Amino acid sequence: MVETAIVGGGLCGLALAAQLARRGRDFELFEARQRWGGRILxxxxxxxxxxxxxxxxxxxxxxxxxxxxxxxxxxxxxxxxxxxxxxxxxxxxxxxxxxxxxxxxxxxxxRRVVGGAQKIVEALRRLLPQERLHLDCQIRGIRDGDDHVVLTINEAGATRVVEADRVVLALPPRLAEERIIFAPGLDGSMRQVMRDAPTWMAxxxxxxxxxxxxxxxxxxxxxxxxxxxxxxxxxxxxxxxxxxxxxxxxxxxxxxxxxxxxxxxxxxxxxxxxxxxxxxxxxxxxxxxxxxxxxxDAETCSALDRERGREEQRSAANPLLRRALWQGRLHLGGSETGSIQAGYMEGALEAAQRIARDIFRDTAPEDDAALRQGENANDASLRRFTAWVERKAPGLLDDYRRRLNASLANQARDQLTQRAMLGSVEAFFAQALARVESLPFDVRGVAVEKGRSALTPLAQEPFGGVLKQFFDDVAAFNATSCALSNFPDEHRLAREYVQVIMRDVAAAWTEFSLALNTRFLGEVEAQDGAAA
Known part of the structure; x- marks a missing residue:
């Protein structure tokens, strides 16, 4: 059984394979064409x-x-x-x-690449073990096997079955939705999101x-x-x-x-x-x-792409395309899933980077209370807290969608995005404080300057890109949501509205940071009292 099966040998698939190879991870890369590069030609x-x-x-x-x-x-x-x-x-x-x-x-x-963009493809391919690269392989079906995934492949005219821990579809979502038989079938909303993603150049x-x-x-x-x-x-x-x-x-x-x-x-x-x-x-x-x-090009243009012709290229894909399916065993990739520069080469690389992070995080050793060599209790607690934030952050969008749907079901019409986002952020911060409370921080000897514990900024670090990514995901989700199409102010967020939301979130962040610092300072007093 292969650890990761990558379907699609364009820039996203090749870049992801290169990251896996660099880490010594097991993978197989399957491309339907008889050449590498996808829409790089x-x-x-x-x-x-x-x-x-x-x-x-x-x-x-x-x-x-x-x-x-x-x-x-x-x-x-x-x-x-x-x-x-x-x-x-x-x-x-x-x-x-x-x-x-x-x-x-x-x-x-x-700018353009000297020798053509194909030079990128050739250079990436040289980094990969050639025995793991397979051309002329059309994926016909993908089945969830509970703890693994089964692929049915037409390889050079013959049927081949491949079992993998996980599968990455590094190809246009529309093409995957149209050509591949999923078992069990993807739900209707997910299929619609895939169909709504225009394929660049198709x-x-x-x-x-x-x-x-x-x-x-x-x-x-x-x-x-x-x-x-x-x-x-x-x-x-x-x-x-x-x-x-x-x-x-x-x-x-x-x-x-x-x-x-x-x-x-x-x-x-x-x-x-x-x-x-x-x-x-x-x-x-x-x-x-x-x-x-x-x-x-049958491996680029779906029937829907051909039917609709040229469509507006979105700078960021619907964030639902970036959610792993089947309990993390099925990932959607390709440039059209990028959170930035979707449809461009940059979007393909961003998608590869995202999926690599997901794979490395999901397959990391179990995080427990054991100290690593040379690690003190606070370093271990910060490591475990960082891992917790990384695991929980993707759930922010899911929580936002639940709150938004609840508001729509109750026929609310005002500040839908603002209320849902703030509720999600406040709940996330409350869970983070509870997680900090559960970790064995040792604050004895930790410096306190101007009322701030030296642990506070270290515990804030894992949130660095979380809120920005959440903002970007919400904006992309709203712009592609049919449910919000009748709410122009929510469907396309105006700058003034975004600024109002950001002020609310900034206030929630400040409150969280103060509570975090108070927790560390209170722990000092508690430990000093116990020592007395």
Whole structure:
């Protein structure tokens, strides 16, 4: 039996496998395609050998720290996306493009990986034991076996059964909900949450054409253009050049829907060249044309993605997608489950990091009163308290949902989020104080300065990111909740409302901190009295 079976060999699955391998943990990684990378896809130009990204490409160092750090760890270089020059807009088929001003550039400081984003995939794959990597494996069914999980896999046309302690589905939630048979079946609300998560790029197509030279730059253009007329082939165009050897290229996202793209497939290179010339004028003929229609990729695009077409990409996924199912034996991953930058490479890495934390926490040795080598009673108590906070923090959202549903059932209409959040936080703090009371802290000799015990800030540390994550989860949950769609102020939290809630939570935190400090100071008096 394998410890962790990872389904999906895109960035999330590979990054999670790398974290498990680093810790010496047992895993198997299954990918349905015959290549690794998922929606990261780079192809080489035959003429120049340079890489062209037809899937994920850009990243933003100022707001994507996980990917930025990973590139550093892997020793990969990047370069700035070309953004200098005029931006063009074409609203009518027979008109002349107009110049528009875009403050800060269209791409806002984006960078690309030297050699293509596929370099990330290749570097991660080299970190993994090759015997644990399996291509051409389609997952057909997942069954809960009470203390393990059973996977039914179609591997290269043959049926294979794999048993695992846990399974991670590192693939788009819509695809998992549509393709995999779960036994027992997921409840209706969970399936709906999965169906409501749009898959990044699923209904889109991306194309790149290479040229002998970047003639548009010579004319003072950035290569960025937006086209909105009815005959548009591309609705967004960008400079896709590789600066290493002067390889010039223009790329774009097609404006046509999946059916229309298929109908014009044979003539697309000519149509793309025509639109490039219409926008930028006087371009030489393209040297090579590259095209990827993600709607035709069965391991990316679900039927629902194809039906709905382009949808608004949410920056944070519904937090219910981040809840482990089947008593921690089934985890949902992939970029669409990210609590930040969902749909981007950063979201995939955040999801991998979250699941790795869950696995390491769930499989840590039983926490008991025994002291570790060189550890005193207070260090042991703080360790156990930290573990308690980490285990209980995910339950904040569940408690919030129960309180919110109770308010809705009682037909309450005002301050729904505020009341539910504050109630959950106050209950959590009360439980935390009770947990502190149960631990054998030894306060003799602990410094007290200006009325504050030195233990107080140490006991506060585990809460560092808990409240922020709770705020983020509530905002994401509310924005995707059908029950709150009739309550605009609760569905999309306004900044002023959030500030009111934050003041309430800050007051509850202050009260908790004072009670915590009073507990440590009172213990000093109690122990001093006992000693007398």
């Amino acid at each position: 780079s192809v080489d130009c035959k003429l120049s050998g340079h890489a062209v990204d037809l899937g994920a490409s850009w990243f933003w160092p100022d707001r994507q720290p996980l990917l930025t750090a990973l590139l550093g760890e892997l020793g990969l270089e990047s370069f700035a996306q070309f953004d200098d020059g005029a931006v063009l807009r074409l609203n009518e088929a027979d008109a002349t493009p107009e110049r528009i001003d875009v403050a800060g550039g269209v791409h806002g400081g984006a 209904a889109q197509a991306k194309a790149v054409t290479t040229f002998a030279a970047p003639a548009w730059r010579e004319a003072g253009h950035s290569g960025n253009a937006f086209v909105s007329h009815e005959q548009a082939v591309f609705d967004e165009i960008f400079d896709a050049s590789d600066p290493r050897g002067g390889e010039a290229a223009l790329g774009g996202f097609l404006a046509m829907g999946p059916e229309l793209r298929e109908a014009f497939r044979d003539g697309l290179p000519m149509l793309m060249q025509s639109q490039f010339e219409q926008v930028f004028g006087g371009l030489p003929d393209g040297r090579e044309h590259f095209y990827q229609d993600w709607a035709k």
